[in-house]
Amino acid sequence: xxxxxxxxxxxxxxxxxxxxxxxxxxxxxxxxxxxxxxxxxxxxxxxxxxxxxxxxxxxxxxxxxxxxxxxxxxxxxxxxxxxxxxxxxxxxxxxxxxxxxxxxxxxxxxxxxxxxxxxxxxxxxxxxxxxxxxxxxxxxxxxxxxxxxxxxxxxxxxxxxxxxxxxxxxxxxxxxxxxxxxxxxxxxxxxxxxxxxxxxxxxxxxxxxxxxxxxxxxxxxxxxxxxxxxxxxxxxxxxxxxxxxxxxxxxxxxxxxxxxxxxxxxxxxxxxxxxxxxxxxxxxxxxxxxxxxxxxxxxxxxxxxxxxxxxxxxxxxxxxxxxxxxxxxxxxxxxxxxxxxxxxxxxxxxxxxxxxxxxxxxxxxxxxxxxxxxxxxxxxxxxxxxxxxxxxxxxxxxxxxxxxxxxxxxxxxxxxxxxxxxxxxxxxxxxxxxxx
Amino acid sequence: xxxxxxxxxxxxxxxxxxxxxxxxxxxxxxxxxxxxxxxxxxxxxxxxxxxxxxxxxxxxxxxxxxxxxxxxxxxxxxxxxxxxxxxxxxxxxxxxxxxxxxxxxxxxxxxxxxxxxxxxxxxxxxxxxxxxxxxxxxxxxxxxxxxxxxxxxxxxxxxxxxxxxxxxxxxxxxxxxxxxxxxxxxxxxxxxxxxxxxxxxxxxxxxxxxxxxxxxxxxxxxxxxxxxxxxxxxxxxxxxxxxxxxxxxxxxxxxxxxxxxxxxxxxxxxxxxxxxxxxxxxxxxxxxxxxxxxxxxxxxxxxxxxxxxxxxxxxxxxxxxxxxxxxxxxxxxxxxxxxxxxxxxxxxxxxxxxxxxxxxxxxxxxxxxxxxxxxxxxxxxxxxxxxxxxxxxxxxxxxxxxxxxxxxxxxxxxxxxxxxxxxxxxxxxxxxxxxxxxxxxxxxxxxxxxxxxxx
Numbered sequence: 001x002x003x004x005x006x007x008x009x010x011x012x013x014x015x016x017x018x019x020x021x022x023x024x025x026x027x028x029x030x031x032x033x034x035x036x037x038x039x040x041x042x043x044x045x046x047x048x049x050x051x052x053x054x055x056x057x058x059x060x061x062x063x064x065x066x067x068x069x070x071x072x073x074x075x076x077x078x079x080x081x082x083x084x085x086x087x088x089x090x091x092x093x094x095x096x097x098x099x100x101x102x103x104x105x106x107x108x109x110x111x112x113x114x115x116x117x118x119x120x121x122x123x124x125x126x127x128x129x130x131x132x133x134x135x136x137x138x139x140x141x142x143x144x145x146x147x148x149x150x151x152x153x154x155x156x157x158x159x160x161x162x163x164x165x166x167x168x169x170x171x172x173x174x175x176x177x178x179x180x181x182x183x184x185x186x187x188x189x190x191x192x193x194x195x196x197x198x199x200x201x202x203x204x205x206x207x208x209x210x211x212x213x214x215x216x217x218x219x220x221x222x223x224x225x226x227x228x229x230x231x232x233x234x235x236x237x238x239x240x241x242x243x244x245x246x247x248x249x250x251x252x253x254x255x256x257x258x259x260x261x262x263x264x265x266x267x268x269x270x271x272x273x274x275x276x277x278x279x280x281x282x283x284x285x286x287x288x289x290x291x292x293x294x295x296x297x298x299x300x301x302x303x304x305x306x307x308x309x310x311x312x313x314x315x316x317x318x319x320x321x322x323x324x325x326x327x328x329x330x331x332x333x334x335x336x337x338x339x340x341x342x343x344x345x346x347x348x349x350x351x352x353x354x355x356x357x358x359x360x361x362x363x364x365x366x367x368x369x370x371x372x373x374x375x376x377x378x379x380x381x382x383x384x385x386x387x388x389x390x391x392x393x394x395x396x397x398x399x400x401x402x403x404x405x406x407x408x409x410x411x412x413x414x415x416x417x418x419x420x421x422x423x424x425x426x427x428x429x430x431x432x433x434x435x436x
Numbered sequence: 437x438x439x440x441x442x443x444x445x446x447x448x449x450x451x452x453x454x455x456x457x458x459x460x461x462x463x464x465x466x467x468x469x470x471x472x473x474x475x476x477x478x479x480x481x482x483x484x485x486x487x488x489x490x491x492x493x494x495x496x497x498x499x500x501x502x503x504x505x506x507x508x509x510x511x512x513x514x515x516x517x518x519x520x521x522x523x524x525x526x527x528x529x530x531x532x533x534x535x536x537x538x539x540x541x542x543x544x545x546x547x548x549x550x551x552x553x554x555x556x557x558x559x560x561x562x563x564x565x566x567x568x569x570x571x572x573x574x575x576x577x578x579x580x581x582x583x584x585x586x587x588x589x590x591x592x593x594x595x596x597x598x599x600x601x602x603x604x605x606x607x608x609x610x611x612x613x614x615x616x617x618x619x620x621x622x623x624x625x626x627x628x629x630x631x632x633x634x635x636x637x638x639x640x641x642x643x644x645x646x647x648x649x650x651x652x653x654x655x656x657x658x659x660x661x662x663x664x665x666x667x668x669x670x671x672x673x674x675x676x677x678x679x680x681x682x683x684x685x686x687x688x689x690x691x692x693x694x695x696x697x698x699x700x701x702x703x704x705x706x707x708x709x710x711x712x713x714x715x716x717x718x719x720x721x722x723x724x725x726x727x728x729x730x731x732x733x734x735x736x737x738x739x740x741x742x743x744x745x746x747x748x749x750x751x752x753x754x755x756x757x758x759x760x761x762x763x764x765x766x767x768x769x770x771x772x773x774x775x776x777x778x779x780x781x782x783x784x785x786x787x788x789x790x791x792x793x794x795x796x797x798x799x800x801x802x803x804x805x806x807x808x809x810x811x812x813x814x815x816x817x818x819x820x821x822x823x824x825x826x827x828x829x830x831x832x833x834x835x836x837x838x839x840x841x842x843x844x845x846x847x848x849x850x851x852x853x854x855x856x857x858x859x860x861x862x863x864x865x866x867x868x869x870x871x872x873x874x875x876x877x878x879x880x881x882x883x884x885x886x887x888x889x890x891x
Contacts (some may be wrong), residue, residue: 068480351486
């Protein structure tokens with residue numbers, strides 16, 4: 001029997017699918033619709049300090065890039081934190097939490113970098129009886145110009161400082177939401193840990209201009225002729241998020257720091273991948289904004305089916321199982337030889353493998369055999385780079401085959417060799433120096 | 437022309453079997469154009485193959501992957517230029533090419549999933565965009581001072597004239613009919629090129645400049661080959677096929693409702709009002725090619741109650757493609773293979789039916805197999821192929837094959853110096869618009885090279 005329930009920092013939810021702090025979680029009506037649809041939890045849209053409300057643009061807040069079939073590949077936004085009155089938000093949060101005690105309800109916060117401001121808002125939020133707070137150190141547009149959001153997230157010292165204030169002024173779990181707009185994600189994660197944060201969530205959106213309108217000669221979508229960068233999200237950012245989650249998960253300093261993963265989660269499989277890299281749960285936004293809340297049904301059924309097939313009973317059974325396989329380049333086995341192999345029964349003879357290899361790689365795929373249009377790998381040149389399998393339009397037509405018997409015609413060396421990484425490779429000057 | 441006149445005898449032949457709205461629907465676009473989004477989605481299906489099989493299968497070698505990629509990238513005009521630089525009749529070919537046996541058959545997605553990229557429709561999308569601009573994308577080279585005579589304003593002649601004009605030469609086309617376009621204007625089924633497309637394409641091609649068309653001038657009647665060869669620097673023959681094959685049965689000529697399908701289609705194509713075209717209630721078509729299907733389907737769409745195509749061999753032997761046969765069948769046309777006509781029955785000047793016998797193949801030869809049957813008919817169409825009218829040509833000292841078609845080399849040179857030929861009138865061709873265009877294009881290259889060598 002598969003149990004999808006999740007326990008993240010003691011915050012329980014019936015499944016690991018949460019909605020990220022974003023437009024879908026800005027108000028009670030949306031959040032209750034999400035809970036009715038089956039979402040395990042939400043992070044309420046970011047609250048700011050009391051006072052005059054935030055003002056948003058009234059032009060296009062969202063921009064996207066599409067595939068030719070109009071499938072949304074990535075979205076960007078310039079919306080600010082909630083522009084609703086703080087009191088209304090607090091009241092609604094309290095009502096929702098009371099009505100849905102089995103669901104996770106975390107509140108995202110962003111106030112100026114002053115201790116009293118954080119202390120004040122935390123006190124108010126605690127009254128709602130919500131499950132925790134998420135510090136928004138990620139938004140890269142608008143609020144960052146006012147010294148908040150990613151302006152904090154880009155300075156590890158600020159992260160640590162604010163996390164410490166928050167831990168000092170609330171008993172609630174504190175999650176620090178990280179911006180990917182930095183050079184090395186390990187540093188802000190370590191700072192969050194240093195400041196006492198209970199967890200990190202990542203990634204927030206990535207600085208982006210989604211396109212330039214060549215008629216108007218302005219980025220899309222301009223507001224009265226001018227545009228600013230926004231924050232990009234959606235399926236296209238998932239690989240970036242996976243890499244950052246993996247970095248934190250395998251960094252000895254932060255390996256124990258719980259992670260809530262965010263970034264392009266669209267199906268159960270995306271979620272499972274983040275969990276395999278150590279995430280306790282995932283937060284979703286773009287997929288919901290594209291298709292509506294119902295997608296969680298697919299996520300739940302997909303994850304259940306996968307776990308049942310694998311014999312995993314709980315999330316913990318496979319959480320983090322892929323972390324050990326993430327390493328540095330220098331530890332990869334350089335004696336491991338693969339060659340591409342083209343399945344002639346599946347090949348439709350489009351020739352893309354040939355021209356990609358011929359023009360841009362190793363000239364290792366013949367286009368003609370005995371005068372016939374036929375695509376065959378030349379093992380004497382193939383380095384197993386995988387480009388051909390990527391450009392082949394037929395799934396599983398070209399595969400990389402691990403060679404263990406015989407001699408590699410490219411190098412003249414037997415395929416079977418003991419593992420050898422760069423750290424011990426004779427061509428590595430460091431290795432030679434050590435030997436001398 | 438008046439191929440079918442007023443009802444007579446006992447045959448049930450009359451106009452207006454369907455109301456005008458239905459007729460207008462029936463003769464609208466067979467394949468409606470792709471809209472911009474459909475074109476984007478469809479173009480994304482193209483794999484941009486290396487040394488693309490579709491391009492190899494195209495008689496005019498259009499760079500199909502490139503033009504599709506141009507469409508995908510939002511550049512339909514660039515796509516049109518790619519198409520038209522290889523085939524100036526890319527618009528008509530997109531509508532009438534049997535793509536299912538050419539580019540789309542070769543498409544690797546046909547091999548992969550039985551669903552080729554819809555190359556024809558994409559080609560139309562691009563060329564339509566170009567024609568909507570009203571502009572010819574190519575401009576002419578500096579005047580060469582050379583003059584070329586072209587006989588026949590069909591696809592071969594027009595393609596040749598266009599390419600010559602671009603190279604700086606002056607082309608004069610002699611056309612015996614009152615309109616240019618050849619079979620595009622007089623032969624193609626109406627629902628394949630509605631909205632007067634053939635004429636619009638001719639106007640587009642003539643906008644190249646440097647092309648004059650003299651209508652009502654027939655070779656052998658108004659002008660001789662010898663005269664043209666004397667008066668011009670080069671001559672291209674694109675005269676098509678002059679006549680049609682006959683059944684050779686008594687009554688074929690005399691009976692008023694036994695009709696040559698080619699002539700009927702020409703009349704239909706020129707009709708201003710389909711509601712005035714006389715249509716038989718029960719129609720029998722003898723033949724198995726594109727013309728047979730065209731006349732059968734159009735008869736059905738004009739309101740004929742029953743239409744039967746009778747073909748002497750098997751369905752798989754029909755020259756009409758699988759797509760055309762399916763079109764006939766989905767239009768309610770019955771195809772009866774393995775039967776040949778042995779007599780046309782009639783009363784007075786009117787045929788009332790056709791007597792057929794079954795056939796079979798014996799050692800590769802077709803033989804009668806008895807078992808006669810009769811099909812009642814108000815109109816009998818013969819559609820058993822066209823043939824060359826080679827007498828005029830041969831008398832000019834030009835070598836023809838046994839069927840009277842002109843023999844040409846790879847450059848489309850005839851046996852006579854200074855004389856080129858292309859299209860249906862030459863030996864060994866595909867008898868398609870697209871191959872005629874290729875002939876005209878290749879001939880123009882050869883003529884251009886020859887004229888430059890001379891000067």
